[in-house]
Amino acid sequence: MNRKRFLYSLGISAVVSLILLVVCYAYMNMPYTYGYGDSTINQISFLKDMFRPSKPVDDVIAVNVSYDRDLIPFNDPQGIPAGAIDITDRAKLLEFMTRLKRWDNYKYILCDIRFDDAQLVTPYDSALFACIASMRDIVVATEDPDVAPEPLREKSAVAQYRVRMAGDDFMKYNFMTDGREGIALKMWKELTGGTYEEHWWGYTCDGKICVNSIIPDIRFALYDIYSPEGDKLIYQLGTDITDYPDEYVEDLFDGRIVLIGDWLKDDLHMTVRSSQPGVSIIYNAFLCIINNEHILPVWVYMLLFLTFFIEAMFMMKDYWKFQAPDWKIVRWFRNLSNVHIGQFNVGKLLKNVLSFISYSTPLVLVCEFIYLTCGVFVNAIIIGTLFYVASLFI
Numbered sequence: 076m077n078r079k080r081f082l083y084s085l086g087i088s089a090v091v092s093l094i095l096l097v098v099c100y101a102y103m104n105m106p107y108t109y110g111y112g113d114s115t116i117n118q119i120s121f122l123k124d125m126f127r128p129s130k131p132v133d134d135v136i137a138v139n140v141s142y143d144r145d146l147i148p149f150n151d152p153q154g155i156p157a158g159a160i161d162i163t164d165r166a167k168l169l170e171f172m173t174r175l176k177r178w179d180n181y182k183y184i185l186c187d188i189r190f191d192d193a194q195l196v197t198p199y200d201s202a203l204f205a206c207i208a209s210m211r212d213i214v215v216a217t218e219d220p221d222v223a224p225e226p227l228r229e230k231s232a233v234a235q236y237r238v239r240m241a242g243d244d245f246m247k248y249n250f251m252t253d254g255r256e257g258i259a260l261k262m263w264k265e266l267t268g269g270t271y272e273e274h275w276w277g278y279t280c281d282g283k284i285c286v287n288s289i290i291p292d293i294r295f296a297l298y299d300i301y302s303p304e305g306d307k308l309i310y311q312l313g314t315d316i317t318d319y320p321d322e323y324v325e326d327l328f329d330g331r332i333v334l335i336g337d338w339l340k341d342d343l344h345m346t347v348r349s350s351q352p353g354v355s356i357i358y359n360a361f362l363c364i365i366n367n368e369h370i371l372p373v374w375v376y377m378l379l380f381l382t383f384f385i386e387a388m389f390m391m392k393d394y395w396k397f398q399a400p401d402w403k404i405v406r407w408f409r410n411l412s413n414v415h416i417g418q419f420n421v422g423k424l425l426k427n428v429l430s431f432i433s434y435s436t437p438l439v440l441v442c443e444f445i446y447l448t449c450g451v452f453v454n455a456i457i458i459g460t461l462f463y464v465a466s467l468f469i
Contacts, residue, residue: 088387141340143312169203184213187336187354232261248360259360
């Protein structure tokens with residue numbers, strides 16, 4: 076072994092590992108999984124609970140607006156009347172918000188109903204928006220706070236909980252999108268008083284390095300209106316709440332987080348576990364940030380760095396003249412390039428495939444272990460491919 080070249084390889088491997096660590100952190104913050112890993116994550120998501128048991132969630136109450144609809148006139152993009160469109164019954168929603176404000180016994184309100192479309196106007200809008208704007212601890216969904224109705228802009232946050240790419244059916248949640256707060260982040264900040272900042276290099280939460288894009292566990296899920304025991308799980312806005320006097324429904328909201336949205340019909344999205352309504356996805360993302368699951372332990376960075384470092388040293392083994400043991404399998408691998416079928420060098424092809432696998436397999440195991448224990452997904456195939464391409468040049 077050449078000592079000078081060995082020390083030089085140590086330095087190069089350390090630099091390569093740091094660069095790849097930065098690449099991994101950037102990938103963690105991407106809103107996509109880029110195709111690879113979806114099936115793997117679906118398979119091991121069920122095992123993850125064995126390593127990270129779910130913590131109890133806050134007491135919540137789900138309010139469904141799927142069946143409380145109202146028809147209003149609608150114009151096409153040219154301003155020509157096109158008929159009618161159904162939206163959430165804003166008269167009932169105004170009645171509900173007025174009661175919640177009067178009772179003032181709730182913990183927080185997540186309203187996953189958008190009011191962005193300026194065409195969808197009803198006679199109750201002004202009173203509804205003014206009521207929401209005057210309430211404490213409430214967030215309303217929007218595509219962009221700048222296009223939300225003026226009275227609601229201070230109460231609005233981005234409801235962007237799924238972004239797709241071709242061939243990618245996976246869901247990741249961004250706490251911030253283009254510098255704008257998501258609903259889960261706004262809820263967390265207002266309930267805890269915590270700080271979350273975006274920097275040129277990444278993100279910090281209460282001064283700790285964190286990731287902005289996560290694959291949230293589905294720890295809170297409602298699949299039916301009633302539990303198997305017959306208990307009410309999802310309350311209908313009209314028939315279960317606004318149709319009853321205060322004394323029958325006021326106590327339902329005492330100390331609870333109120334989740335208002337379409338729980339049963341038109342707002343379902345695919346997740347790692349099952350199809351879930353948007354309001355459920357947002358709340359589960361909120362549980363992730365409450366449980367500090369977006370803050371990676373130091374050992375994760377150290378494990379990734381060590382894995383990259385070992386593979387980088389292995390990639391440069393010929394440069395620092397590492398002498399592999401004289402094992403039969405090592406001799407077989409060295410002579411593999413001499414295997415031909417006719418004029419085709421099948422041995423060289425097989426050797427390249429085995430080299431790729433030798434770089435990717437340890438990374439896959441490490442990255443799956445990190446996902447199982449911390450819930451953060453690192454694309455091992457991308458990193459393994461970078462190592463393999465670099466090894467061809469070296």
